[in-house]
Amino acid sequence: MSEDNILTTEGLTKSFGGFVAVRNVDLRVRRGTIHAVIGPNGAGKTSLFNLLTKTYPPTSGRIVFDGRDITAMKPYDVARIGLVRSFQISAIFPRLTVRENVRVALQGKTDESYAFWRSGKTLRRLDARVDELLAVVDLTGFADSPAVQLPYGRKRALEIATTIALEPTLLLLDEPMAGLSRQDIARIAQLIRQLAADRTILMVEHNLSVVSDLSDRITVLSRGEVLAEGTYQEVSTMPRVQEAYIGGVHAA
């Protein structure tokens, strides 16, 4: 109803053959919040995520982003209107330098990327913005090394830099802490908090301590359905949520 929902889904469902991965999910993400989707393994978190980023089409249901029905839109167009995702595995361009990685993301917004007749020097005007973005994620010193040479946590930071280069109004983070060391987790958590200052963040995350620490609202999924929704305090005390997590001791 209210205008402060940046993303809503209605009856979102995805089935693969006979298996229903996401069932009838009504999700409401408020503008300016950090919203986390959690749930035990196989709860449908990643499938939901892939539906939201248009990686595959839903079987039924609707997705509305910023007042616009995006159910039938293509993934690259969704990215251009401000809904941008990161990946579970650090999605970088390994053999481009760190600088080129970010610059390509800035290029993505312009149709100038088709200009095969123009000199590459025209891209230099993006360099100032590249430097700003690299400074945000603390990668200034690595600008000219190939992305593949970065340590794992830094690759994650680079991916976030390329993601925010598109100035998304809604940032989708797919398990941003997966595979990170303790120090890296602290660094990335700090970065996410910083990014949330002027945008909405929706993330899928396993690490419950990170979730409790960062998120304003939490949706718990189980077997493809919404089990509970609320603040961390609220959902963590619900018996049915605890039940869903029994046996599945997650990093806390």
Next chain:
Amino acid sequence: MFEWIDVSIPTGAALYSQLLIGLINGAFYALLSLGLAIIFGLLGVINFAHGAQYMVGAFCAWALLHYAGIGYWPALLLVPLIVGGLSIIIERTLIRHTYKLDHAYSLLLTFGLLLIIEGVFRQAFGTFGQPYAMPSSLTGATNMGFMYLPNYRGWVLVASLTICLVTWYAIERTQLGSQMRAATENAKLTQALGVNVPVLMMLTYAGGVGLAALAGVMAAPIYQVSPMMGAEIIIVVFAVVVIGGMGSIMGSIVSGFALGLIEGLTKAIYPPASSLIIFVAMAIILLIRPAGLFGRSQGVPAAVSVVRGGADTSINPWLSTALLFLAIVAPFFFYPVFLMKALCFALFACSFNLVLGYGGLLSFGHTAFFGGSAYVAAHAMKVWGFPPELGILAGVATGATLGVIIGSIAIRRQGIYLAMVTMALAQMLYFVAVQAPFTGGEDGIQSVPRGMLFGFIDLNDRLTLYYVVLAIFLIGFAAFVRIITSPYGHALKAIRENEARAVSLGFRTNSFKLICFVLAGALAGLGGSTKVIVFGIASLTDVHFAMSGEVILMVLLGGLGTVLGPIFGAFAIIAMESYLQAYGAWIKVIQGVIFIVIVLVFRQGIVGEFDRIAGWGRRLMGRSPSKGVQARDASAGAHN
């Protein structure tokens, strides 16, 4: 135009006999695509040598009869064992090393095998066929009421259908089959469960090749036993596989028979289209249902997985100046025609380098752009009297147009499928060149006048011609360098590195790939039409798939994704062909060996390896010596 199209619908016996021929062809398509599917399913290898192994099967049967007096029936059992057994050696010594690499490497390696096997047989038997007598028990024909069915053909139909169904049953319904399928899903886990996966893979390869050899024995009495029989059929089979979906055993059987039947029907109705119909069917199905008839649709855009090179964009100014100087004085030291030929092929190599080295698109039918443009340029200059500059322009436009057509169909699939689709489309163009009225069939378009460039530069003077060709090359090369360093070039490299990520950053990746095909088409067109001016001829060689293999070899040899490497590669291959001309088919064998050595040892090409080993290569080519190696590790990691 219309007198060329002569449609008539035959009835009765004539129709049935064409349909029967179609079914027989379909039986061989089914047997071969079945073997390909089995090998791909477990090993992840596109066995390009499959057609050659089918040919070896036929020759083996012929040799058993000819030299040892062993007849058809024992050969049916012996030949698959012999050829399958030999393939175990190939698997253990060569193919095994590609399992951990990208699929594209196995395609290139087995393409090398194909060249070697075919070259050896051509050297030994020429291109003429050897007759193989039908077994006496199966001569004659049976009256079916509506037609006479030759007994041998009836036997081939029944036997191949039985073999297909038994194989399907063995894989889908038995314990061995379930082990194979398990190993396909998760080799490590299956190994841990006590199945010897390497042996299973070895036997699977032998089994798939054995099927091809068996098909070869059955084909021997029907077709002429000739070294060329494998190459002719394998590209059709690739189209069948694209239609049926590589992962499906039943899919390959059904599409094999069905497409044979459609081909037979076309032959009855409109013969000239019969060699094209399967490729047309493939194109239509790709447009409607990109995953193939039996394939599962791919929801997630898979990252382009092809051979990865360095995608370097730097050129050393000193080196370029030195090379330019060399190019200017070269005609006083070398045979100018050789130099001009090499320059035309260097443009062709730049075009392929753009597509694969920078776009990550393994176009295996690249000669369509080169040859197609050559034909149009030759026709324009000879028949329409175009001056050379307009002839070349017509060629470039043709290349670009073919880029639009082939590109828009091919980019619907990725990686090795893209390779097979481009190969099939190029073969379609080849058949058009064989049959169309204006291409001159086997003779090609000959004695195309060179004319006067811009009305005052006489191209019949050899030295003038050389400098004009050099200027054209430099223009094309400059365009190539501009493209790879442009904003578009940067975006293209990013898409090649990680397509899914590029999509998530707002890139319409398919538009970029299509543009890549169009630009490469134009560049290849420039090379092809310039070649027409140099030699005054456009012929079937220019559109034959062997030429697609040659340009791949040039680029791989020189160094994929390096700016200058492919030019060296082009010169090296053209020089080799000029100096070894006297050795006939051995050239193919040597090229095959080079393919295999590159895939197994020098995946960086001459320039890349040279660069990696010698530190001064870094200053010379402007690349850091360790970059390529790390990149390879990275891409290996990304596939896990």
